[in-house]
Amino acid sequence: MTTLDTPVLTIDGPSGSGKGTISRLVARKLGWHYLDSGALYRAVGVAAGWGDIDLADPAALVRCTFDTEIGFRDEGDELRVLVNGQDATDELRTETAGAAASAIAAIPEVRAALKDRQRAFRQPPGLVADGRDMGTVIFPDAAHKVFLTASAEERAERRYKQLNDKGVPVTLAGLLREILARDARDASRAVAPLRPAEDAVRIDTTGLGIDEVVDRVLALMPARPVGPGA
Numbered sequence: 001m002t003t004l005d006t007p008v009l010t011i012d013g014p015s016g017s018g019k020g021t022i023s024r025l026v027a028r029k030l031g032w033h034y035l036d037s038g039a040l041y042r043a044v045g046v047a048a049g050w051g052d053i054d055l056a057d058p059a060a061l062v063r064c065t066f067d068t069e070i071g072f073r074d075e076g077d078e079l080r081v082l083v084n085g086q087d088a089t090d091e092l093r094t095e096t097a098g099a100a101a102s103a104i105a106a107i108p109e110v111r112a113a114l115k116d117r118q119r120a121f122r123q124p125p126g127l128v129a130d131g132r133d134m135g136t137v138i139f140p141d142a143a144h145k146v147f148l149t150a151s152a153e154e155r156a157e158r159r160y161k162q163l164n165d166k167g168v169p170v171t172l173a174g175l176l177r178e179i180l181a182r183d184a185r186d187a188s189r190a191v192a193p194l195r196p197a198e199d200a201v202r203i204d205t206t207g208l209g210i211d212e213v214v215d216r217v218l219a220l221m222p223a224r225p226v227g228p229g230a
Contacts, residue, residue: 005124010134012230013184016125016155018205023130025214035121037131040114042092043070043083045100058107065113102182106189132186135197147196148215150205152179
């Protein structure tokens with residue numbers, strides 16, 4: 001099987017729709033590789049912060065993108081992200097990193113610089129890629145495409161619980177404002193705006209459990225491969 005013959009399942013959606021959790025579980029069930037594209041943008045944002053780079057300086061951010069080494073280490077239930085050799089997983093999950101990633105993702109040159117990195121994850125036996133433009137820009141030829149949604153209120157509640165469990169002080173109202181602002185920013189950017197691919201299957205995860213969403217995604221696969229996690 002060549003790289004271009006390798007099947008791809010894209011799972012796109014807004015922040016808090018559950019695409020990261022669902023994508024990783026689906027990849028494990030299928031025995032496929034997994035790409036967390038958002039982590040790449042967050043990693044560049046973290047590296048920019050470490051280097052005191054102005055997020056309003058596109059040229060500096062492009063240089064930072066090329067200079068930043070990003071690696072992943074699978075530790076069973078958790079995927080750790082290494083930025084320039086340092087474990088930056090916890091920092092990547094902060095709202096600050098998310099806001100930086102959203103701002104950086106609006107820069108066409110940064111998106112172009114990360115495109116080949118993302119496509120390099122397409123390796124046999126298959127790839128599950130989650131993000132915001134996986135099905136529209138990065139893997140437009142993917143045979144299987146899903147777009148996850150959920151109400152802004154539920155997405156804020158999910159994030160609130162996640163951060164509270166980690167001891168991060170946040171308010172539900174503040175998170176809801178941030179999610180609505182990010183939705184608007186991601187949907188209105190000139191390059192690769194957040195939107196479903198025309199051939200994507202939409203799944204509203206509002207009120208659904210994780211296992212139910214995973215089952216719905218797997219049911220869309222015409223021939224479910226048997227992988228080590230199945």
